[in-house]
Amino acid sequence: MSLIRAYVRLRRSVGWIDPLVFLALGALLYGLVGVGKEWQSVLRPKVEIDLSPWALPKYTFFSLVRGFVAYAISLVFTIVYGYVAAYNKKAEKVMIPLLDILQSIPVLGFLPTLVLALVAVFPRSNIGLELAAVIMIFTGQVWNMTFSFYNSLRSIPTELRETARVYKLGWWRQFTKLELPYAAIGLVWNSMMSMAGGWFFLTISEAFVLGTKEFRLPGIGSYMSVAISQGNVPAMVYAIIAMTTMIIVVDQFFWRPIVAWAQKYKFEDTEASESPKSFVLDLLHQSRFLKLVREDVWQPMYSSLSTRVANGVVAIEKQERTLPPFIGKFFKTLSGWVLMVAIITVILFGAWKLFTLLFVINGSEWLSIFLHLLFTFARVLAAVVLGTLVMIPIGVAIGLNPKLSRVLQPVVQVCASFPAPMLFPLVILVLSRAGIGIELGAVVLMLLGTQWYILFNVIAGAMAIPQDLREVGNVSRLTQWQTWKRLILPGIFPSLVTGWVTATGGAWNASIVAEYVHFGDRVLIATGLGSTITNASDTGNFGVLTASVLVMAGTVVMVNKNFWKKLYHIAETQFSLNK
Numbered sequence: 001m002s003l004i005r006a007y008v009r010l011r012r013s014v015g016w017i018d019p020l021v022f023l024a025l026g027a028l029l030y031g032l033v034g035v036g037k038e039w040q041s042v043l044r045p046k047v048e049i050d051l052s053p054w055a056l057p058k059y060t061f062f063s064l065v066r067g068f069v070a071y072a073i074s075l076v077f078t079i080v081y082g083y084v085a086a087y088n089k090k091a092e093k094v095m096i097p098l099l100d101i102l103q104s105i106p107v108l109g110f111l112p113t114l115v116l117a118l119v120a121v122f123p124r125s126n127i128g129l130e131l132a133a134v135i136m137i138f139t140g141q142v143w144n145m146t147f148s149f150y151n152s153l154r155s156i157p158t159e160l161r162e163t164a165r166v167y168k169l170g171w172w173r174q175f176t177k178l179e180l181p182y183a184a185i186g187l188v189w190n191s192m193m194s195m196a197g198g199w200f201f202l203t204i205s206e207a208f209v210l211g212t213k214e215f216r217l218p219g220i221g222s223y224m225s226v227a228i229s230q231g232n233v234p235a236m237v238y239a240i241i242a243m244t245t246m247i248i249v250v251d252q253f254f255w256r257p258i259v260a261w262a263q264k265y266k267f268e269d270t271e272a273s274e275s276p277k278s279f280v281l282d283l284l285h286q287s288r289f290l291k292l293v294r295e296d297v298w299q300p301m302y303s304s305l306s307t308r309v310a311n312g313v314v315a316i317e318k319q320e321r322t323l324p325p326f327i328g329k330f331f332k333t334l335s336g337w338v339l340m341v342a343i344i345t346v347i348l349f350g351a352w353k354l355f356t357l358l359f360v361i362n363g364s365e366w367l368s369i370f371l372h373l374l375f376t377f378a379r380v381l382a383a384v385v386l387g388t389l390v391m392i393p394i395g396v397a398i399g400l401n402p403k404l405s406r407v408l409q410p411v412v413q414v415c416a417s418f419p420a421p422m423l424f425p426l427v428i429l430v431l432s433r434a435g436i437g438i439e440l441g442a443v444v445l446m447l448l449g450t451q452w453y454i455l456f457n458v459i460a461g462a463m464a465i466p467q468d469l470r471e472v473g474n475v476s477r478l479t480q481w482q483t484w485k486r487l488i489l490p491g492i493f494p495s496l497v498t499g500w501v502t503a504t505g506g507a508w509n510a511s512i513v514a515e516y517v518h519f520g521d522r523v524l525i526a527t528g529l530g531s532t533i534t535n536a537s538d539t540g541n542f543g544v545l546t547a548s549v550l551v552m553a554g555t556v557v558m559v560n561k562n563f564w565k566k567l568y569h570i571a572e573t574q575f576s577l578n579k
Contacts (some may be wrong), residue, residue, distance in 0.1 A: 046220050048228045051235040053155050056223065057241040063206065063219040064246060067198050069136035074194060077142050078187070082149035083175075090118070096150070100560040101553045103143030103505035126217075133217055136205040140509070141194035144453055148190040148460070150181030151498050153570055156539060173305070184262045186495060189460035190502075192255050195490050196416040196452055197506065199243075203228075204513070220246075228425065236425075239568045247414045323500035360543045369532060369544070369551055376515070376528035377555065380507040387451035392496070393456045396488055399462025400470075412459075416452035420445070421513050428517060428524065436518065442526040445514035453503035454496070459494030494571040501564050508552060 049059075076340055085095040116462040122128035156179065164174050198205075202221030215223045220243055227235035396403050398412070469487060478486065511530025516523065525531045529548055536545035 020067065047216050047222070049216065049223055051223065051227060051230075051232055051238075053235075053238040053242075056238055059218055059223050060220045060242050060246050062217075063202060063221060064250070066134050066137055066205075066219065067195060068197055070134045070141055071191065071195060073134070073138050074142035074145055075191070077138075078145040078149050082146050082153060083179075085146075086150050086153035096565075097557055097560050099143060099146055100501065100556055100564065103147075103509070104141075104504065112118070116226040128452075129215060133205045137198040137202070140197040140205075143505055144197065144498070145187065145190045145194050147185045147498045147502055148457070149573075150493075151494055151568075152186050153179055155494055156182050162518055176502050182498075185464050186457075186460045186498075188255075188258055188262045189456045189463075190260075190498075193416065193452055193456040193502075195250070199247075240423075242366075242413060246471065251414070303412075356371055361547050365544060366547070369529065369548055372527060372532050372548075373531045373551055373555060375526070376508070376511050376530055376552075378526065379443045379446055379511065379514075380504060383446040383450050383507045384454075384500060384503050384512075386447055387441075387454045388500070391451050391455040392458055392492075395458025396462045396492065399459040399492075400465070400488075403561075405459075405463075412452075412455065415457065420448035423448070424513070424517050437516075438524040438526045442511070442514045442528065442530075445517070446510045449510040449514075450503045450507040453506050454499040457495040457499030457502070461492030464495070490574075497564070497567045497571045500567070504559070504564075505556070510557065 045106065049055075081099070085092045085099070099450075118128035118132045121130075130456045160178060160182070166180050169177060202219070203225045204221075206219040206221035207216045207225040216225075221241055224236065224239040224243075226232075227239060282505050427445060427448070428438070428441065431437075431444065465487070469491070508530075511528055512534045513530070515526040515528040515531035517532035525535070529552055533545060533552075536542070536548060
C-alpha cells in the first residue's frame, strides 16, 4: 500500500523540473549500460582510437565513469583507513608512514604487476584492463583524501567529544553525527583535488607500454596520447575542449552542489553572512520527485539501517562483555597468531621476489639511481616551495570570500582537474622559446600537478575558520599583518600541512612524466629518478624499476619521520581548535 500511495503522490506532485531529472537519469542509465558492454566485451589489449571529434563524447564518458568508480573506491578506503589510523595508536605508527610511502610510489610502480595480474585473472574480457585503469586512477586520488580525513578526526574539538560522551552516543551515531560531519568540508575539497589527481595521469592510465607490450583503452586519455604520438594538432585541440567541457559540467552539476551542501557542517558559533550557493542544488530542491524519493524511500531506509547498525554494535559489545575472559583472550590470541603468520608469509614471499629483481643490478646502476635521486629531490623541494608562495594568498582569498569562491571555484576546478601532461608540449615549447631546458623546465611541469594540493587544502582550511573568530579579529581592529599572523596562518596551518604532505607525494609522482616528456618525435629526458623509472618501464627493466621505486619510497619514509611527523605534531598541539 505504501508503494501505491507513493505512486499516487508522485503523479500528483510532478513539477516542471522533474522531466529534466527523468531525462538525466535515463541518459545516465543508458551510458552505464554502454560502459558495462565495453567492460564485458572480448579482451582487446590495444583498441584502435578514432581521432574524429564525434568519437570524443563516448571516450569522455568512458573516462568519466572510470574516474568516479575510482573515487568511490577511494572514499571507502579513506573512511576505513583514516578512521583506524586516527583512533588506533599502535596501528597509526605503521599506517601513516605506509600511507606516505604509497602516495609517493609512482603510477608506474604499481603498473606492471597490476596489469599483468588482472589480465591473467580476466583473460577473456576487458574487465582486467578496465580494473587496472581504475586502480591506477585510484592511486592518484586516494592519498590526500585519507590524509585530510585522518587530520580532521585528530582535530575534533574536545568539547564536541565531551558532548558526545554526555549524550552517550554509540560508535555509529558518533561517526555519523560528529566525526563525518566535522571532516566534511576538508573531505569535499580534497575529493575535488583527488579527481584532479586522477586526471593528471589519465594518459598513462588508459594508454601504457610494458616492454614490448602495448595496452590501450577507449577514453579521452588514450585519445590524447594517440593524437600526441601522431602530431595531430586538431585532435589535441578537440581533446582539450572535450576535457575542459567535462570538468566544467562535473564541477557545476556535482562538486558545486556538494560544496554548498557541506557548509551546513561548518563548525562555528556565528553563522557567516554569505555562504557558497549552487543553482543546480536549488533546482534539485524544487524537484518533487526527488523530494518524494528522499522522504518516502531514502530517509526511512537510512533510519532503519542506522538503527540496525547502532543496535548491532551495542549487541556485539554486550556479547563481548558476557563472554568469559579466557574465551575472549583465546580468540584474540588465535586471531593475532593467524594474522601474524599471514603477514610474515606475505613478507617473506615478497622479500624473495624482491631479492631476485634487485640481485641483477650492479654497483654503477645503484650509484646512478642515488645520484638521480638528488636531482629529483631538489625539483620536488623547489616545486613545493614555489607552490606554497603562490597558492597560499590565492587559497585564503577564495576560502574567505564566498563571492570570489563562486566566481573562481569553476576556474580553479578546471585548471586543477585538467591533465597537465596534455599541456606539456605547449609548455615545453614556451620554455624552449624562453631558453629554459628540460632540466629546469621539469620543475615547472611538476608544479603544474602539485600546486593544486596546496591550494585546495588552503581553501578548505580558510573556509573552516569559524565566523566568530573572524568577527573577533574585526572587532579587535587587527592590521592585515596581525590578521594573517594571529588568525589566518594559524587557522589554515593543519590543512596546509596536509597540503604540503600530499603536494610532496604528488611531486614525486609527477616526476615520472615531468622528467621524461614526449615532444613531437623527440623524447626530452631530465636527469632524475622519475625519468629513470619511466625509462625502465618502457624498456621492461623491472630490476631498475623496482630499485628506483624502493629508493624513492625510502626517501619519503625518512622525510616523513624527520620532518612531516613533527609538523603534524605542531599542527595538533599548537594550531588546533581543540587546544
